[in-house]
Amino acid sequence: MKVLLFPALLTVAILTAPPKGTHWTGSATTGKQENKINFVVSADGKHLSDLTFDGFWNCSGQQEQRMVGPREIFEIHDGKVSGVVLDTPGGDALQFELRGDFTGKAVSKKPFRMNLSASPCETYSMQWMAAPTR
Template sequence: MLKTLLFPALLSIAIFTAPPKGTRWVGNANNGPEKNKISFVVSPDGQQLLALTFNGIWQGRDQLAPATGLATNALRIANGKVSGVLLASPTSRPRRFELLGDFARAATAATTFRMNLTEPGGTTRELCWTATPLR
């Protein structure tokens, strides 16, 4: 009987005290291959862009190739805009992410993205993207 009463109370406390989660945004590039996808997380306070991920096609040495990249650092969002360069995890290939973003409307974000190797090699070229939050 005590377990029956105690469990819902403890579960309610755990849910109430859990830190808020960020919002995952997903989108596509409107130029370049259709398969180019971008995703990221906006922190609960709306001040940081985290976990920037690109999954799509990029131009390698004279050929198109699939590419996936995850930036591990965060970019600051100020006045609804984000701009900066992130590097991929030191344990992966040396990738550089350049992102500009405008969160002028709460339902969409858009502007440009480029991912390339920090050494000469592949690039996505500059992609125009639009993303929306997952609900």
């Protein structure tokens, strides 16, 4: 009986699991360096999460490479994302500003900016583009 019950429960769990979002990857550039940007768009197309920026930002005139992203989720309305989220790891507020249009199969050049409020570190305004990974 237990042998038959497990496959049945597993099938039910798989069929009732919420649909997974789509992973997107792309680049963000200031014209000098190529930086990577990754995120997930929810299956219903209403949320952008797991954003990571892997690239260079300016800290007091020095270029530093860093991989970072907010824990907060960006809302997508009518196929567009436009917002600012604050993340406070260790008390310092990281600010992420993101704008994009998901009405096509890829996001073409749109603004991205990240800065650390308690220090002089920031990316300045970059242009980013991304497409879903397959």
